[in-house]
Amino acid sequence: MEGKKVSKSVLKRLPGYLAYLKNMPENSPPNISATALANALGMGEVQVRKDLAMVSDGGRPKIGYQREALIDDIEQFLGYDNTTDAILIGAGKLGQALMAYSGFDEYGLNILAAFDVNPKMSKTEEGKPIYSITKMPQFCRTHKVLMGIITVPAENAQAVADQLIAGGIKAIWNFAPVHLDVPAGILVQHENMATSLAVLSVHLQAQIKEEKETKK
Amino acid sequence: MEGKKVSKSVLKRLPGYLAYLKNMPENSPPNISATALANALGMGEVQVRKDLAMVSDGGRPKIGYQREALIDDIEQFLGYDNTTDAILIGAGKLGQALMAYSGFDEYGLNILAAFDVNPKMSKTEEGKPIYSITKMPQFCRTHKVLMGIITVPAENAQAVADQLIAGGIKAIWNFAPVHLDVPAGILVQHENMATSLAVLSVHLQAQIKEEKETKK
DNA sequence: TAGATTGTTAATCGATTAACAATC
């Protein structure tokens, strides 16, 4: 059932279902139950069912969901059927890795160009243009770009964000390890490696401690 | 106050405080209040105070927390004072970008080496060795590595994870866009770009829709 | 002292889980 407001927690789980469904072998049965999905992904089946209910117009008892239809529903809900144009600022190692990643098409994301204070080449290996950062605000406006990907060093990230917003951008994917101050209505999605590392680090600390205590 | 069990939500916010505190200019006052921190990061002050209470042994009314001490407390809590050795599997673009990223030292993370099915060179630009993946399990054991970073394509990720676990690894940082099945006690931290993209995409969909409706 | 700021206790909110009725 469409149109419902979907919470962020649900939203964040949807890509997981989608990836699993899309990676299923061609010769799999056309239907899949929430139970099967839950088991495959190590989740609770009630949660999966509730999540799917938010985006799909329902499975059938005893049979489950139609795989293809479910994929379409999730993709549509996530907006992967419309392509979004984006630009990337900071053509360093990480920036180039992102430009090179071909998988973004699947998510309807199209990186038009990269910008850098000091472009070392005029095109990426994939043939996407790299411009001087001075051309960025103009580019945003003429191409009506709505999304900016920030891969510059932390100290320049806020300035870049300000320029992006001035250029009319509505969503920022921030890979720089700093908090960005933005006006209301602009979404900043912070790709937080530090957060992941913290989770990993604390887990390992606990592991090591435990090991020591068992040895005693 | 140490020793308390800290929830994952709190844990995930700690790196944000840490980064902000560490980036403050040298000549800032030696104390900082939870209120000031909250404002700077756009968070609720009660939340910040509660979070800090989990790792620090307290600030002083009217004065706040000692910045240096607070930094130490958070770093200690997150285990950034002990270095963790890690290896990386998949020396592609993303893998190389991660190897090149110098900032990991700050988090106590030390990537010893990279492994690849087909290493195109024997060292990264930074001089870290790249070995054939066949040498990986042995390496894990001899160096007592506890953490593996997976940057291989999705289809190989599970096999790599299995090998890592066989090699004695306890935590996996997974950049491949697939769910990994692992035994209990092994932590998988999924670096989920797809999740971030979903959040961004849904926000933009809403933006576009809104814009259209205003024009009507 | 007065006021800023702390930490704690209670209230609210949201999300997850459990129980159950509906249906193919």
Add this chain to the structure above:
DNA sequence: TAGATTGTTAATCGATTAACAATC
């Protein structure tokens, strides 16, 4: 029909926020 599976309604859990007392 029986059983798998769905969707919904109620109960639980955890995390955030609000209110307040403590303190320098």
